[in-house]
Amino acid sequence: MDETSMPDQTTETAFTDKGLARDLPKLSVIGLGKLGAPMAAVFACAGYRVTGTDHTADLVDMVRAGTAPFSETDLQSQFSQAGDRLRAVYTTAEAVAESDISFVIVPTPSGPDGLFSNHFLLDAVSAIGAAAAKKDTYHLVVITSTVVPGTTGTDVLAALEASSGKCVGGDIGLCYSPEFIALGSVVRDMKNPDLVLIGESDPKAGDMLEAVYRRTCESNPVSRRMNFVNAELAKIAINTFVTTKISYANMLSGICDALPGADIDAISAALGADSRIGPKYLKGGAAFGGPCFPRDNKALSAFAAHLGIKAHIAEATDALNMDQTDRLVRLLEANHEGPANICVCGLAYKTDTNVTEKSAGLSILLSLRARGHTVWAHDPQVQQRDITSDLTSDLTLHSDLETALKGADALLLMTPWPEYQDVPQKIVARKNPLTIIDPWRLFNADNFEDGVTYIAVGRP
Numbered sequence: 001m002d003e004t005s006m007p008d009q010t011t012e013t014a015f016t017d018k019g020l021a022r023d024l025p026k027l028s029v030i031g032l033g034k035l036g037a038p039m040a041a042v043f044a045c046a047g048y049r050v051t052g053t054d055h056t057a058d059l060v061d062m063v064r065a066g067t068a069p070f071s072e073t074d075l076q077s078q079f080s081q082a083g084d085r086l087r088a089v090y091t092t093a094e095a096v097a098e099s100d101i102s103f104v105i106v107p108t109p110s111g112p113d114g115l116f117s118n119h120f121l122l123d124a125v126s127a128i129g130a131a132a133a134k135k136d137t138y139h140l141v142v143i144t145s146t147v148v149p150g151t152t153g154t155d156v157l158a159a160l161e162a163s164s165g166k167c168v169g170g171d172i173g174l175c176y177s178p179e180f181i182a183l184g185s186v187v188r189d190m191k192n193p194d195l196v197l198i199g200e201s202d203p204k205a206g207d208m209l210e211a212v213y214r215r216t217c218e219s220n221p222v223s224r225r226m227n228f229v230n231a232e233l234a235k236i237a238i239n240t241f242v243t244t245k246i247s248y249a250n251m252l253s254g255i256c257d258a259l260p261g262a263d264i265d266a267i268s269a270a271l272g273a274d275s276r277i278g279p280k281y282l283k284g285g286a287a288f289g290g291p292c293f294p295r296d297n298k299a300l301s302a303f304a305a306h307l308g309i310k311a312h313i314a315e316a317t318d319a320l321n322m323d324q325t326d327r328l329v330r331l332l333e334a335n336h337e338g339p340a341n342i343c344v345c346g347l348a349y350k351t352d353t354n355v356t357e358k359s360a361g362l363s364i365l366l367s368l369r370a371r372g373h374t375v376w377a378h379d380p381q382v383q384q385r386d387i388t389s390d391l392t393s394d395l396t397l398h399s400d401l402e403t404a405l406k407g408a409d410a411l412l413l414m415t416p417w418p419e420y421q422d423v424p425q426k427i428v429a430r431k432n433p434l435t436i437i438d439p440w441r442l443f444n445a446d447n448f449e450d451g452v453t454y455i456a457v458g459r460p
């Protein structure tokens with residue numbers, strides 16, 4: 001089947017009926033990583049029999065033992081609740097043989113050109129196809145990994161048909177259906193999406209997948225069903241639009257830094273009250289980071305260039321985000337002459353996770369070190385093993401805030417952990433002057449004693 005023969009009209013339905021728990025299809029999840037493990041557990045808690053598999057045997061072992069393989073809010077309780085409805089096996093062949101629908105959630109890493117690589121995805125799909133070839137019942141393959149538009153209907157579909165010997169839209173179905181989650185709230189986000197996005201080879205495949213979501217979602221999400229390429233572009237568009245809001249607010253916050261009397265919080269409150277704009281992601285804070293957002297604008301811009309189109313907004317959003325580190329370094333150095341002893345508070349890319357990938361805290365730490373400052377860090381959840389950068393193997397990383405603050409000339413509050421509300425109490429009766437740079441504006445200047453220079457970024 002080619003892309004042009006797929007449904008091209010977006011259909012919209014609302015989920016209203018959970019139906020009965022009998023005759024449920026069996027599910028498999030290929031890739032038990034940060035997204036796949038929670039997804040397998042959430043499906044099992046919704047009553048499905050789920051078989052997970054992963055190339056990493058340790059992950060399979062942990063799932064078999066009923067242990068959540070990652071630190072993620074509510075994940076262990078989902079594993080406990082799932083009980084024997086959730087199993088794990090060591091091969092894709094076994095997982096496919098034991099299921100009717102396979103969800104593929106393997107990495108699609110960014111290549112040097114900014115586009116996502118399909119290497120892991122095509123390997124996984126070929127293994128599913130080879131296993132599906134041995135089945136005499138219909139099998140549905142759902143791609144959840146983030147892909148470049150055009151991938152599912154071309155390379156993925158071809159790999160599936162070649163390995164299975166079956167025709168997509170006939171004995172085998174194919175959907176592209178990404179999740180909209182943030183680490184730290186994956187379980188909640190999976191159960192309560194605003195939107196279920198389904199790119200489908202044919203209505204039978206889409207109906208089967210929509211029924212799974214109808215049962216799993218506790219919210220009443222809108223379902224948008226369309227062809228593959230529209231769903232693939234919609235996924236990247238949603239993510240990049242959110243980052244554009246973040247960069248827009250950070251741009252305004254930068255203007256506020258230089259404008260006497262200006263206050264980003266007052267401006268964001270006004271912007272967010274307009275229903276055409278909405279209040280989410282307009283705080284004005286540190287740069288966005290993590291495993292998804294930073295790479296999505298690069299991918300959109302590279303993909304558009306491939307089509308001969310310039311994605312100006314994606315490029316500006318990315319450039320503004322990269323500028324945020326320099327902006328904070330400039331603020332610090334304008335308020336502290338010469339090399340400083342600096343404590344970076346918060347290395348996680350957001351609260352409620354220990355993931356540091358492309359985090360604002362890690363980025364500023366590396367930049368300050370390169371400029372000759374002495375830098376150490378504090379984070380309530382991140383441990384040394386969570387930091388993937390080779391440049392930080394000698395980093396001093398504290399989990400106790402009081403210890404971390406000792407001897408610092410400056411603090412940078414990079415992740416707005418609730419623990420940082422205690423900073424004013426932890427620095428009373430200090431002998432040395434201290435500069436605090438706070439892009440999240442957690443405090444009032446009145447919270448601090450003489451000798452503390454408190455810089456609420458975006459509120460000069």
Ligand SMILES: NC(=O)c1ccc[n+]([C@@H]2O[C@H](COP(=O)([O-])OP(=O)(O)OC[C@H]3O[C@@H](n4cnc5c(N)ncnc54)[C@H](O)[C@@H]3O)[C@@H](O)[C@H]2O)c1
Pocket residue numbers: 030031032033034035036053054055056059092105106107108120123124144145146147179180181182183291292
């Ligand atoms: N983590 C997020 O916040 C997030 C959010 C939205 C979308 N995504 C997308 O989801 C996909 C997966 O992300 P993740 O964070 O779960 O990645 P991850 O690296 O945490 O997990 C992926 C897992 O897949 C396994 N794997 C690779 N090839 C395999 C194969 N052929 N068979 C079985 N297992 C295989 C790996 O061993 C790994 O455990 C990516 O495309 C990512 O862009 C991630």
